[in-house]
Amino acid sequence: MSRRNTNRAGFTLIELMLAMTLLSIVVIMTLDSLTRQQKTSIVTEQIVEVQQNVRAVSSLVEREIRMAGFMVPNAVGVCGIDSTTAPDQLFLSETEPIVPDDERAGTLGARLSSTQNWTPTWSGTPATPLNLTLNLDSTTTDLDGDGNFFYDNDGNGTAEADFRVNGGFILGDLANPHRGTVCGTVTAASSTQITVAVIGGQLAALVTSDAEEEIVLVPAAHYRVNTGFSTGRLERNQDLLAQGIDDLQISYFFDVDDDGVIDSAAAEEPGTAGGAAYNPANWDNETLKEIRFSLVVRTRATDQNFGNGGFITFENRVAPVGSGNDGFRRRVIVGAVRPRNIGNSGSI
Template identity: 25%
Template sequence: MNSKNNNIGFTLVELIVAVAISGVIMTGIYSAFKTQQDSYLVQEQVAEVQQNIRASIDYMMRDLRMAGFDPTQSGNFSITDVRSRDLDNVLDVGGNPAITFTVDLNEDGTLDLNETISYSLYEYPVSTPADSDGISDLSLTQGGGGRQLLGESIIAMGLAYSYVGAGGDVVTDAGGNVIWAIDSDNDNDLDRDLDTNNDGVIDIADNPLGTALATDIDIENIVAIKIWLLAQTKARNQYFTENRTFVVANQRITPNDNNRHRLMETTVQCRNMGL
């Protein structure tokens, strides 16, 4: 019998080469899968944040447009409080912006329990702090039910206000730009303008301390509200670092963490204020 016919098969070297090539191919396939999987997770997280922040700000806009609605001209409805509060809802000059206002929902001229509305930051859930994730959330309070979760992982909120003067016109600066003011000392009057360089935009170029107004402004003169909401993803990404600086009213926030963040800003005209 010819011995050459008994040598059919793979040599050890051929097997090693085949295994090595298979390993390279499998590594490439896994790498491509992992990249696609990571990209999908990132997009899913970002989409969740964007949906969350958009829904929150839309809800706020709907309510704030109605602030001070008083069809019977009773004088019982207006923006009542713009002072800052901590996460426990205690007044705190160094806390987070908050707003409380009243709306005559049933149009009877009487302030009922469910006609006082507030927005503020808090940690959810309030009743079981051990279950909290340590990230602030946006709350809505209406009536006597306490603060309710409106938007998750809202790490910062900014509020600034435009107002009318004695003649009923919106007050502007020397360049004709609308003044956006805040209550910096928690006395429930507006006292500082955030557009410190008078260019019509509140951005990184402005001094976060603001510029003092000539006189304090009563919050009943408010006619529009500028809202900022800064949200972050719940999951961290070890391959990503958020090092941008976000301008949230008078706050400058540079997270320097592994969460992705989204900032949304909008302006609400208060149809029933400043009349």
């Protein structure tokens, strides 16, 4: 009894310190677990966000590939710039400025005026965007002949062209699609002239067996990854579609020999890992069967606990030198689409 009384003094200093230490360990552990849970939920959130963005974007790209060549000549349905050290670029003829019930289906496109010679001064793919001002035929500068121009390019309240400044364009020879394709961006457009920056492609010289050339120009949706930002931006006609895009790679599947089969990568699959680089100057859109695109997307922030982040290579893309783990989580989405309006099924 008395012993119990002598012990009534309460906690000793040592006991108190021990209790405090235990308590702080518990607090630290709880906080740590909470932080970890929060981090996990942020990571999950970011991955979900990334997947949703890319799903929306990829369905837009798929739809546009499917519609490429709609109402316009095969020659100007598709064009692109292939790279092995940077994202690829894709041009798809745009259907927005075109009225579907126009009777001239399959022939739409702005023609060059009779005084405008098509005498390109470059060979192969221009090293830097090359500016060209083209005089247009007054009867075809209104693409669909509906009497209305679509875009107000100088912001004066009056629309002056079915071509949009900063939008893409595709140029080809309607009468001889085997001559190849040229593409780039529109820098100025009026009812009589269009100024373009050529990024890629070329038309082969006319040979005697060719039909009389009919150069046409159509507006195109231009997809590219703008890497001039801390996080890659996927742009369509220079408008932002999605951020955090590391790469866009495009592959093309042709049936050049028309045997009903896409043959070896080297022969008929430019842009793929085993195929040659795609150069729009060398391909006839009339034999195009399928386009495959790959988008590599990453989360907004790094995850320090993730040890497996790093550049993902697809198709013929090679990883940048020295690209190791950077802590970003990535997702890849791949879509393969058969253009409905190009090739044998096409309108011309």
